[in-house]
Amino acid sequence: MSTARFEQIALVGIGLIGSSIAHAARRAGLADRIVGSARTAATVEKALQLGIVDEGFPTAAEAARGSDLVVLCTPVGICGVAAKEIADAGAFRDGAILTDVGSVKGAIVRDVAPHVPAGVHFVPGHPIAGTEQSGPESGFAELFDNRWCILTPQPGCDAAAVARLKAFWEALGSQVEIMSPDHHDRVLAITSHVPHLIAFNIVNTAGHLERVTDREVIKFSAGGFRDFTRIAASDPIMWRDVFLNNKEAVLEMLQRFSEDLTALQRAIRYDEGDTLHRLFSEARALRRGIIEAGQDTDAPDFGRRIAAPPPGKTCKDKD
C-alpha cells in the first residue's frame, strides 16, 4: 500500500482543481472515499451527479470530519475561514494532513496556520496547473500530469506528513518541489500572477477603444491578441483573491515590467531598431527552454491550426 493512499479525502471546494484531484486520485486508486463541500447546493449536486465525490456536504466541517486528508480548494481569500470553521466544529481528525491548492502561499500560512490544532499536519501546496475553465464539470484526471506541484511546509512540520503529501501529488501525476512560501510567491508573481493581470488589462484596453470596435478586435484576434484572452477568461473571484493576497511581490514585478516596457516604448519612439532586435532575440531563447522542459508543446500555434466555426455556422454566418 502506497503512503500516498488515504481513507477519506475531503475536498473543500469542488471547482476545476478540486474535481481534477478527485479524478486523478480515482485514476491512481489513492482514496477509499472522496467527499466534498461547496458553498452552493447546485455545485454539490453536480459533483455527485458526475461521480466526483461519494458524498457531498454544505459545510467544510462536515466534509472534514473523519477525513485523513483535507484539501482546501476554495479561492485563496476564504481558506482561513474554512480552516477556522473546521477547527471550531472540532472536526479535524487527529493525525490528518491539511493542505490547500492556493496560488499564493504566504497569505495562506498567515490565514490558515492559526486555526490548525495540535496533531494536525498543515502542509500548504500549489499545483501549477489549470485551464481557463472553472466549475466541477471542468476537471479531468490528466490536469496534473507532468506539471509541478510546490509544497511550502513550515519549519518544524512533521517530515512524514510532508513525504506523504509529496507521494500523493506524485501519484496524481505531478513532480514536487519544496520551497518557502515567500519564494513561492515571488516565483508565481512573475510566472502566473503578472501575466494574468496583463492579460486582463489588455483585453479591457481593447474593449475601451473609440475608433476600433469590439467586433474588429474579435475578428482580427488571430494576430496575437487571442493568446492573451485565454488566461483572461479565468475565474474572476479566484484572481481577485490572488492579487489581494500577493500584493507585495505582484507590485514589485509590475514595477519592473513597466520599467522594461517604458524602455521598449522609448526604443520605438527613437527608432532604435538594434535595441528592439536584441531584446526580441533574447525573448526567443526562453521559449526554447520552456519547450525543452516539457512545459509546453512545440506544435506551431499550440497545434490549434484551424479554429473551426461553431457547429451549425459557416464562415459566412459569422458576422
Place this chain on the structure above:
Amino acid sequence: MSTARFEQIALVGIGLIGSSIAHAARRAGLADRIVGSARTAATVEKALQLGIVDEGFPTAAEAARGSDLVVLCTPVGICGVAAKEIADAGAFRDGAILTDVGSVKGAIVRDVAPHVPAGVHFVPGHPIAGTEQSGPESGFAELFDNRWCILTPQPGCDAAAVARLKAFWEALGSQVEIMSPDHHDRVLAITSHVPHLIAFNIVNTAGHLERVTDREVIKFSAGGFRDFTRIAASDPIMWRDVFLNNKEAVLEMLQRFSEDLTALQRAIRYDEGDTLHRLFSEARALRRGIIEAGQDTDAPDFGRRIAAPPPGKTCKDKD
C-alpha cells in the same frame, strides 16, 4: 477558369507566409507556376527541395519578371527596396498585380507606391494568420483557412484588380475585408502589435530577475507565462520592422495600456477587490466573442492538455 488564377506567381521572400501561400495556392490550383526569390541561397535551395517554388532566384527582379502576381513576403522594412529593385530592372509585367503581406500598411504604401509603374496594380494586403515559427519549412496550406485577410487599396485603384486579389485570398481559404491603411494600422496595433510587444517584454522582465532563476521561470511557466512566450518566439527582424513602421498607433495603444495597468496596480495596492472583480469579469466576455467568431478554439488550454517531455526524455531527466 477562376479570376483567382494566375499564370505565374512570384513570391519575394519565402518564409512562413510566402511558403504557406505557395502550399495553399497549389492546393486550390491557383497558379500555373510559382517562382520565388530569397536573400540567401540556402533559403532558395530549401524552397526548391520542398517543392514550394518551381524556380528560385537570388533577386526580386528575376522572380517578378513575367509574373502576373507579385507578392512581397519580406519583412516590412525592405518591401520598398524590393519594389524599387523590380521597377529599376524594368521587370514588372504590364497589367500585373503587386501585393504584400506586411503587418503594417501605411508604411508599405509610403515605401512601395512610389516605385509602382503605370499599368501595374498595387493592392496592399495583410493575412491575419501566422504561427511563432519561421522559414520556408514552417509553411502549410491550411494557415489561412477561416482567417481574415485585409486589403487596403488606395483610392483610384483598379476595381478589377482588387476583385481578383480578393478572389485569390478567398481561394486560399480566407475571408477578405477592405479598409484604409490607417484604420488597419490602428486595429492591428491593439490586436497584434502591442500584444507581441508585451509578450517580448514580460519574457525579458522574467529573465532579468535576481531572486527568481530562469530555470524556475521555465519550470513553473504552466501558470500562465508560457502563453506569452509562444508569440515572443516570433521572428525578431519581422517584429523590429513592424514597430518601427507603425510607431504612431503602437505608441498610442501602449499609452492606453499603461494607464489601464496603472489603474489596476493602484486597485491592488489599495485593496479595491470590487474594482478588480469587475474588470476581470469584463475581460471574460470578450473571450467568449472570439470563440463564437471561430477565431480560437474553446478546448481548455487550447487543447494542449499534456505537453509531453521531449522524445527520449522522461520527466526525471528534465532538470
